[in-house]
Amino acid sequence: MLSFENAGFSYSGRGTDSAILKNISFSISPGEFVVLMGQNGAGKTTLCRLANGIIKPTTGKVCTAGEDTRFTKVSAIARKAGYLFQNPDRQLCCNSVREEIQFGLEYALTGMFPPAATRAEKKEYREKIAAEKNRRCQEMLDIFGLDGNRDPFGLSRGERQQCALASVLARQPQLLILDEPTTGLDYRECVTIMEIIQKLNQQGTTVFMITHDMEVAADFAERALVLSKGELIGDGPAREILKNKDVLDPASLLPPQIASLAINLGQRFRDVFSLDEMCAVTEQALNKGGLS
Numbered sequence: 001m002l003s004f005e006n007a008g009f010s011y012s013g014r015g016t017d018s019a020i021l022k023n024i025s026f027s028i029s030p031g032e033f034v035v036l037m038g039q040n041g042a043g044k045t046t047l048c049r050l051a052n053g054i055i056k057p058t059t060g061k062v063c064t065a066g067e068d069t070r071f072t073k074v075s076a077i078a079r080k081a082g083y084l085f086q087n088p089d090r091q092l093c094c095n096s097v098r099e100e101i102q103f104g105l106e107y108a109l110t111g112m113f114p115p116a117a118t119r120a121e122k123k124e125y126r127e128k129i130a131a132e133k134n135r136r137c138q139e140m141l142d143i144f145g146l147d148g149n150r151d152p153f154g155l156s157r158g159e160r161q162q163c164a165l166a167s168v169l170a171r172q173p174q175l176l177i178l179d180e181p182t183t184g185l186d187y188r189e190c191v192t193i194m195e196i197i198q199k200l201n202q203q204g205t206t207v208f209m210i211t212h213d214m215e216v217a218a219d220f221a222e223r224a225l226v227l228s229k230g231e232l233i234g235d236g237p238a239r240e241i242l243k244n245k246d247v248l249d250p251a252s253l254l255p256p257q258i259a260s261l262a263i264n265l266g267q268r269f270r271d272v273f274s275l276d277e278m279c280a281v282t283e284q285a286l287n288k289g290g291l292s
Contacts, residue, residue: 001028001029001030001032001064001065001174001175001206002027002028002051002062002063002064002065002175002206002208003026003027003028003061003062003063004024004025004026004027004047004050004051004060004061004062005025005060005061005062005063006023006024006025006059006060006061007021007023007024007025007050007057007059007060007061007062008021008022008023008024008057008058008059008060009021009043009046009050009055009057009058009059010058019058019059019230020043020046020230021043021046021047021050021230021231022230022231023059023060023231024047024060024231024232025060025232026225026232026235028206028208029206030174030204030206031201031204031205031206032206032207032222032223033198033201033206033207033209033220033221033222033223034207034208034209034221034222034223034224034225035209035210035211035216035217035220035221035223035224035225035238036048036208036209036210036211036224036225036226036227037210037211037212037214037217037224037225037226037227037251037253038226038227038228038251038253039228039251039252039253042227042228042229042230042251043227043229043230044179044210044227045086045179045210047227048083048177048179048208048210050062050069051064051069051081051177051208052064052069052074052077052078052081052083052177053067053069053072053073053074053077053081054074054083056069056070057069057070064077064080064081064175065077065080065081065174065175066080067080075107078104078108078171079108079171080173080174080175081173081174081175081176081177082168082169082171082173082175082176082177083168083177083178083179084164084165084168084176084177084178084179084181085164085179086179086180086183086210088157088160088161088163088164089153089160091164091167092152092153092160092163092164094152095151096148096149096150096151096152097141097146097147097148097149097150097151097152097155097163097166098137098141098148098149100152100163100164100166100167101136101137101140101141101148101163101166101167101170102133102134102137102170103167104167104168104170104171105132105133105136105137105170105171106129106133108170108171108172109129109132109133110129136170136172137170139170140166140167140169140170141166143166143169143196144162144163144165144166144192144196146159146162146163146166157184157185158184158185158186158189161181161183161184161185161189161193162189162192162193165178165181165193165196169196169200173205174205174206175205175206175208176197176200176205176206176207176208176209177208177209178197178207178208178209178210179210180210180211180212181193181194181197181209181211182194182211182213182216183212190213190216194216194219194220197209197220198220209221214242214253214254214255214256215256215257217238217242217256218238218242218256218258218259218273218274219274221238222237222238223235223236223237223238223241224236224237224238224241224242225241226241226247226248226251226253227251228250228251233247233250233251234247234248234251239273242255242256242259242273243255243259243262243263243273245263256273258272258273258274258275258277258278259272259273261278262278268281268285269281
């Protein structure tokens with residue numbers, strides 16, 4: 001679904017010493033849920049822009065949903081890959097939430113139905129497109145609990161983020177690329193968005209998400225990538241990566257709270273990663289006579 005082969009990027013051009021990303025290689029299979037982490041300035045957003053073809057690698061190769069981004073138009077990649085900006089205000093552009101969600105659907109739905117030839121067939125084609133656009137829009141409004149008549153820029157920060165995400169999800173992308181989707185959200189908004197993303201992943205959508213929130217990474221991701229100073233220094237199961245201080249420390253990251261506590265509690269808790277696991281191991285130890 002997504003692959004990087006010795007990919008690098010420099011805003012100064014090929015062959016310079018000021019590369020933002022250097023020799024990045026990894027691949028993501030269909031249906032995976034992968035998080036990308038690293039300190040500010042590590043190159044995470046640049047990597048995501050390479051993934052959806054907004055920028056092209058200056059070295060190496062990036063393939064998204066089977067398309068080599070070096071030779072494929074961004075509009076063609078956008079049919080298969082949806083991208084959510086970290087700041088929703090850079091993504092919103094319409095006068096109402098309904099128009100915002102429908103904005104990308106016109107192009108996305110082109111070619112969905114058999115080609116039209118006669119005037120009657122063209123009319124029927126347009127009607128089918130309009131009906132499908134309205135159906136998908138209403139589905140997103142219902143899922144997120146948004147008022148389609150509201151001005152997007154009159155919404156709260158969390159609601160604007162949900163509106164931007166709804167406009168991406170309405171196109172039903174095979175690959176969902178998310179740049180810090182929970183930034184600026186309260187706990188309820190965060191849970192709402194992540195549960196929607198998780199459900200889509202369970203239905204087959206591939207998710208590639210930048211996050212600084214180690215708890216979100218621990219709760220939802222199957223696999224974690226760690227980026228530091230433009231280089232990929234960690235790639236593996238989330239349970240292992242998020243407890244590996246040799247990988248986290250160079251990237252200025254801390255383990256999730258439960259995992260950090262488990263590390264400090266010693267060998268008995270070495271496999272603990274969640275609150276439920278912590279409770280189970282503690283109860284088991286107490287039943288056997290104590291934690292010593």
